[in-house]
Amino acid sequence: MGRPDRGTDERRSNFQQYNSTYRPAPVQQAYFEQDYRDVVNLLNEKILNFIRLNPKLRSHIFNRKRFVENKTDGIYFNLIEFSEAYRTRFVEPDFEAYCLKFMALLKPLLLDFTREIGFDGNSYRYYFRLGGKTFDKGQNIMVEDSGKSME
Numbered sequence: 001m002g003r004p005d006r007g008t009d010e011r012r013s014n015f016q017q018y019n020s021t022y023r024p025a026p027v028q029q030a031y032f033e034q035d036y037r038d039v040v041n042l043l044n045e046k047i048l049n050f051i052r053l054n055p056k057l058r059s060h061i062f063n064r065k066r067f068v069e070n071k072t073d074g075i076y077f078n079l080i081e082f083s084e085a086y087r088t089r090f091v092e093p094d095f096e097a098y099c100l101k102f103m104a105l106l107k108p109l110l111l112d113f114t115r116e117i118g119f120d121g122n123s124y125r126y127y128f129r130l131g132g133k134t135f136d137k138g139q140n141i142m143v144e145d146s147g148k149s150m151e
Helices: 008-021 036-053 084-091 095-116
Strands: 068-071 074-078 121-130 133-143
Touching: 036 068, 036 095, 084 095, 095 121, 095 133
Parallel strands: 074 121
Antiparallel strands: 068 074, 121 133
16 A cells, blocks of 8 residues: 555656666675685584484484584584494495595585575585594585586
């Protein structure tokens, strides 16, 4: 509803006049540039939800919050949180191969996250720990305009 003292035609002409004369000011530089540090907690929650929704992982991880920790310098995985049976069967026979498979499992999640936060690409660093063993590796995630990813 409009103002009762103006008719419909008068309101329409005022709107058209405003629309024809209004020109937004050009933006030289974004007033806010998002930094990765602003979204670290969001990625941590997404990874925790991914684990919660994956029944195979969920049933073998005792404490999800201690299993994954996301910091600005990388994503840390504490594989000691897996059950003993799971570690013996999958992780310990070939630690590095398991870590690479786990990185491949998380790649679609990171691609969607990178797209969601509005980045064209990002480099993620993984740190895996199991007792005295450690494995760290980086992964670049690029978002193409067509919606497909490239590595």
